[in-house]
Amino acid sequence: MARPDSDDNFSAEFWRSQEMLLLRSVITLVGRKLDTGSICREIVHLLSELLGLNRARILWRDLDSLTYRIRHAYGLTAQEIARGVYLEGEGITGTALKNKHLIIIQDIDEEPLFLGRAVKREHLPEGKVAFIAMPIQLPRNEVGLIACHRLRHRSRNLSDDITMLQILSTLIGQLMALHERVEEEKRVLHEHNALLEQALEKSSSRYGIIGTSRPLLRVLADLEGVATSSSPVMLEGQPGTGKELFARALHMASSRNGSPFVRINCAAVLERSFEQEFFGYERGAFPTARSRHVGQIEQADGGTLFLDEVGELPLSVQVLLLHMLEQGTITRLGAANPKKVNLRIVSATSTDLKKLIGAGRFRYDLFYRLSVIPLHLPTLQERTEDIPVLSNHFLSQFNQKYERNISLSASAMSLLARHNWPGNVRQLRNAIETVVLLAQKTTLTSSDLHGLLKDRTFNRSAEIHSTALQNRPYLSPRLTRRRNW
Numbered sequence: 001m002a003r004p005d006s007d008d009n010f011s012a013e014f015w016r017s018q019e020m021l022l023l024r025s026v027i028t029l030v031g032r033k034l035d036t037g038s039i040c041r042e043i044v045h046l047l048s049e050l051l052g053l054n055r056a057r058i059l060w061r062d063l064d065s066l067t068y069r070i071r072h073a074y075g076l077t078a079q080e081i082a083r084g085v086y087l088e089g090e091g092i093t094g095t096a097l098k099n100k101h102l103i104i105i106q107d108i109d110e111e112p113l114f115l116g117r118a119v120k121r122e123h124l125p126e127g128k129v130a131f132i133a134m135p136i137q138l139p140r141n142e143v144g145l146i147a148c149h150r151l152r153h154r155s156r157n158l159s160d161d162i163t164m165l166q167i168l169s170t171l172i173g174q175l176m177a178l179h180e181r182v183e184e185e186k187r188v189l190h191e192h193n194a195l196l197e198q199a200l201e202k203s204s205s206r207y208g209i210i211g212t213s214r215p216l217l218r219v220l221a222d223l224e225g226v227a228t229s230s231s232p233v234m235l236e237g238q239p240g241t242g243k244e245l246f247a248r249a250l251h252m253a254s255s256r257n258g259s260p261f262v263r264i265n266c267a268a269v270l271e272r273s274f275e276q277e278f279f280g281y282e283r284g285a286f287p288t289a290r291s292r293h294v295g296q297i298e299q300a301d302g303g304t305l306f307l308d309e310v311g312e313l314p315l316s317v318q319v320l321l322l323h324m325l326e327q328g329t330i331t332r333l334g335a336a337n338p339k340k341v342n343l344r345i346v347s348a349t350s351t352d353l354k355k356l357i358g359a360g361r362f363r364y365d366l367f368y369r370l371s372v373i374p375l376h377l378p379t380l381q382e383r384t385e386d387i388p389v390l391s392n393h394f395l396s397q398f399n400q401k402y403e404r405n406i407s408l409s410a411s412a413m414s415l416l417a418r419h420n421w422p423g424n425v426r427q428l429r430n431a432i433e434t435v436v437l438l439a440q441k442t443t444l445t446s447s448d449l450h451g452l453l454k455d456r457t458f459n460r461s462a463e464i465h466s467t468a469l470q471n472r473p474y475l476s477p478r479l480t481r482r483r484n485w
């Protein structure tokens with residue numbers, strides 16, 4: 001092959017074929033591997049071999065520092081590469097990096113800004129030598145550079161060299177972006193795999209929580225991480241996302257699992273009977289108190305007290321609860337002395353408590369006491385990959401319960417996986433129960449589901465309605481429960 005830098009009289013046709021050969025070689029390499037290092041090395045090599053653009057080099061910034069250094073080069077010694085370190089704005093290289101603009105120096109001997117730092121002038125050919133510095137747009141707004149020397153008097157047009165460098169700089173930038181995306185996806189996959197492995201190892205201790213999606217495994221990992229502490233946990237999530245299931249799981253995973261788990265549905269407690277229900281009373285404390293009654297808080301002593309729908313507590317009751325939390329004691333109605341209690345409080349809410357605080361309906365001091373560890377439960381739409389395994393789980397549960405043998409076809413499963421499920425897992429569970437009860441044949445298709453559920457789930461208005469619900473992060477549980485089957 002003729003050395004393109006040794007002869008000035010090649011034809012335009014010759015240069016076209018050299019360019020094509022360069023691009024074909026680079027693209028073939030890209031197709032073979034996505035290793036940006038070897039592709040960059042080949043680019044600087046071919047620029048010299050095929051186009052006579054010598055001593056080409058590619059630079060980008062060091063992680064955690066302001067210096068740019070040569071990463072790949074062709075025709076530079078190890079010492080020259082090591083010297084190729086620049087700050088933004090330093091010399092021609094640093095200026096092109098700083099301004100993100102192409103710089104062409106027609107004659108380096110006439111350019112006072114040209115540093116000659118990496119390659120000393122005496123190592124370059126005599127006569128006029130040009131220098132081209134072309135920025136590379138890298139991911140995350142970073143910038144890199146491809147630069148090379150060029151002998152001035154050549155038959156090849158400067159504009160053709162610039163076009164080739166532009167193409168190669170775009171290619172390198174896009175390869176780096178792709179590489180970064182692949183690396184990020186690999187990282188996410190590794191993380192998910194690690195969570196899956198962890199989940200598999202502990203599959204016997206999953207507390208009946210079904211699913212292997214990343215959002216679910218992450219909450220499970222968080223739950224196990226905080227299970228041993230006694231700090232109050234706040235479970236936030238839309239209705240039907242499994243808050244009670246997680247509260248029980250937290251209790252089971254803790255050292256309190258030999259003691260009681262007491263659930264109080266705060267939405268169902270009447271304001272006037274709250275004190276009696278929660279704190280209990282002594283015989284004779286009031287006219288109808290014919291015997292001593294141990295309140296729910298005391299029943300949970302040593303174990304876990306689960307305050308479900310805590311946002312529904314009346315303000316007067318919030319004051320009493322706060323007092324109990326601050327003192328760590330309860331006093332039964334009619335009792336002379338307070339009694340120490342040892343509890344872990346787990347609260348759950350499907351309402352945005354901060355909004356309730358803003359509206360004056362929830363005490364901020366109680367909020368901070370209860371949500372020392374907030375855990376957010378994902379909606380079913382945030383973990384659609386769990387829908388098939390949940391559906392099969394509920395199918396086998398209800399098949400057993402109703403002594404049936406119903407299964408779902410792929411089309412039926414895919415219909416379930418595509419639905420929005422505004423009522424989350426509870427709604428899915430209820431739908432499967434309805435299907436098992438009403439099915440007239442064993443294997444159900446998507447149109448069977450439409451028929452059995454009487455279009456309550458899958459019709460257009462339901463879709464629109466559920467989308468609107470999805471856009472509201474929290475809903476009153478009372479409202480949503482009415483919408484479930």
Ligand SMILES: Nc1ncnc2c1ncn2[C@@H]1O[C@H](COP(=O)(O)OP(=O)(O)OP(=O)(O)O)[C@@H](O)[C@H]1O
Nearest residue numbers: 208209210239240241242243244245350425426477
């Ligand atoms: N990951 C899950 N695996 C298995 N079953 C689940 C899961 N999540 C929820 N469920 C089931 O869905 C139903 C609703 O769950 P749960 O009552 O815990 O939800 P919730 O968030 O407390 O609802 P609400 O706010 O309306 O009280 C229950 O039958 C529960 O067992």
